[in-house]
Amino acid sequence: MTDYAIGDIQGCYERLRDVLDKVDFSPSRDRLWVAGDLINRGPSSLETLRYIENLGDSAVVVLGNHDLHLLAVALGGHAPKRKDTLQDILCAPDCDRLLQWLRRQNFCVHDQKRNLVMAHAGIPHIWSVEDAVSYAREVEAVIRSAQAEYYFTHMYGNEPERWDPGLTGMDRWRVITNYFTRMRFIADDGTLELATKESAGNAPEGFEPWFRFPRQDDVRVIFGHWAALEGNTGSDRFIGLDTGCVWGGVLTVMNLDTGEKIHCDC
Structure with a gap:
């Protein structure tokens, strides 16, 4: 069995199948780790979502901001x-099942x-891995519960800008969501800057890319979300897999054990 990780597919179904063919992916023996943003902006969101859902236990998926946007709509x-x-997707007969x-x-x-974490945008240096997993489980429980409609109604927003363990309710859920699905630039104290989407070299004053801050562990982090990086973080620990397929770049899949990356032109 081989585990592969893939960056933001964003509805580029044909390119997904092309890159999986390159590694001879078979769901009967392999697993596909998907770093979020399965859908949206590309031409075949429904086909992509159906394909990943149909992989069953052969898919390991984290939610991205575009996936959450579908649920918010x-x-x-x-x-x-x-x-x-x-x-x-919204008009499909199997829409409810897919949602x-x-x-x-x-x-x-x-x-x-593997000493490995996958999250769509990454994990901030102010959280340990144990913290990150715990906070993720909090919000996951909310969106699976009867509170989901309330959560998705109030999900959008840039406040609070910074994590505080004393936060409660929607403020707490929103900032956790923003770290996991929208983070690019961050300050030393954990304050998020969510407006800037350019490359790592264009950090606003007082901010740096989240992966530039030292961590108290040696965990590797797989993430997507930041196409402007073109997969370049300058560190083997922080593995960016969003290589801008939907914007005409490439779709990247990586062997989790060897680190080999295979690309498909988009």
Whole structure:
């Protein structure tokens, strides 16, 4: 069995199948770790979502901001954005089943044997791995519960800007969500800067890319979300797999044990 990790697919179903063919991926013997943003902006969101859902236990999935956006439109009353490509999912006869499947996915996955964590945007240096997993489980429980509609109605927003263990309710859930799914630049005290989407060299004053801050552990972190990095973090510990497929870049899959990366032009 081989475990592979893949970056943001964003509805690029044909390119997904192309890159999996390159590694001879078989769900009967292999597993696919998906670093979030399965859907949206690409041409085939429904086919992508159905394919990953159909992998069953052969898929390990964390939620990205675009996946949460689908749920916010479906359950929280938010209007689709102009560039969204979600309508095929929302009109599909199996829409409800696919949404329920999405709600059962994680924000953070920790493989202790490999000393590896996967989260869509990463994990901030102010949290230990144990903290991150615990906070992920809090929000996962909310979106699987009867509180899901309330959560998705109020999910959007940049406040609070910084983690405080005393936070409660929606403020607590929102900032946890933002660290896991929207984080790029961060300050030493954990304050998030969520407006800037450029490359790591364009940090706003007082902020740095989240992976530049020292951690108190040696965990490796797999993440997506930041296409402008083109997969380059300058560190073997922090593995960026969003290589901008939907923007005409490449789709990247990585062997979790060897570190080999295979690309498919998009």
